[in-house]
Amino acid sequence: MKIAVCIKQVPDSEARLRVAADGRWIDEEELPFVINESDQYAVEEALTIAEQTGGEVVVISLGPERVREALRKALAQGASRAVHLSDPAFAGGDALATGRALAAAVRREEADLVLTGSQSSDLGYGATGSVLAGELGWPHAWLVMGVELDAAAGEVVFVREMEAGLNERARMPLPAVIEVQAGINTPRYASLKGIMQAKRKEIAAVGPGDLGLSPDRVGAAGSGLELLAIREPEASGEVEMLEGDAAEVARRLVEKLRTEARVI
């Protein structure tokens, strides 16, 4: 079984974010990047399934040069190959354009199963994996917290999170797209050997032409949404900030909670 995993590289959640000079996105200079959280879990889930079924894992990422680092990390964890949608034409896509491009890459790989994360921490569409599934005409499930293959039936059984602490258990035929939610497993660390081997593994750079797509169907040009500007939310202004050294701040806070807010 060949499993494709789509991973996105996103700013580290700890990073200080600054709006870029053009006001349209953040300044990426010196920003630390990581693999999107739920995508890390998707990689682990794919590696586990591949181990159980004797399959292989191909990781796919769309983004600038820096995403090779994310792909390299997944290769070190055990993926066999990587595909990098590297052409600048892919940049600035909404979920429709990015899902379309990723689907074309999956088609070229002839994968039997696709895993993605549920939501990216930067654009946060929660949509790209489902769009990808639609492009391929495959069934999908979003927010998946459990996966089991039923090889005999040619189906995948999954557990999907619903609101209010409930889970849905369901089945769908393969090939399918599973959008993994964070917490489904415990991602492994790359071994030293894995890191060494990853250096020799292939990262294939592809452009729209290689995927049979015209450049105006991908990236900003192929998108239905235009990102006009980003900005900081207005401060709500109600918060009272306590400043000073830790001991002093602690003493004043306790006093306020006792006498002003009366909650302790």
Add this chain to the structure above:
Amino acid sequence: MPERIWAVPQLKGGALAPAGREALAAARRVAELLGGSAEAVLLHSGATAAREEIAALDLAAAHEADAAVFSSYTPGVWVGALAQAIAAHAPRVVILPHSYQTVDFLPRLAQELQAPLVPEAVSVRRGDGGLIWTRPVLGGKLLADVRARGEGPLLVSVQAGAFPADGVGAGDTPLSPLELDLDRLEPGRQVVGVEEAGEDQIDLSQAERIVAVGRGVGGEEKLGPVRELAEALGAELGASRPVIDSGWLPRDRQIGSSGQTVAPKLYLALGISGAIQHQVGMKGSQVVVAVNKDRNAPIFAEARYGVVGDLHEIVPELTAALRESG
């Protein structure tokens, strides 16, 4: 003919879910901005209460399909039914609540119709070249203004609480049947059953005080001083999702949209950024105190008192101050 602005409310137990009403309010607002007519689309199976509620609202029209296939959710049925309805009536904008269920199928509908999708809108205004929607990005630390290309249909999901339900008033909405070819609908998955996510041993909903930790705590081995503080306060421990996902605390301590909903007198948030999925679980707290090393963390917008600093320095001092004065 005025442009149609559709809302597809979600139902709960045969009645309108609160988020469903908010989607109707959002449609009302967009109809005002565009000079269009706000209409509801109701996919249901014998939901008498929801029909009556909609009939008593101030909308231009409601289209309903009452059939057994709509008695429980599957993505294929919802996508197929809405795609047919949209093709037949050509609404300009279609608005749904942003919920786990709608996020499961809405992108699929967008792909099928090749229609732009604005997920999780928090506001809308009229701007150059059409409607400008605002949505959170980067964990709510920043807001993005986006505009859709083309003449529609445009699909939008609205964040809970962004469009207050009272935006649509009382009135008299005519209901008419929605013609659908039900035989063409395919569920896309076979639901086996619904189960409890976890053994919720601890009920945090009644806790008077909660000390909640986020990823900023840095690891399970660093929880000791936090536990001492909780004890000094007589508080329960809670956590954001990444803390649970990393195995630092058990799942029944999770607060948020996929965890518990709490409403304590005091909620002390330590190293929690305040993403929307966390906020929905704790916004009913009476007094929120946030300790975070990043002054721009969204949690401060929810807080009454804020401290910018390292939680590992503040926490032991807080415990000491409580013990001293207690």
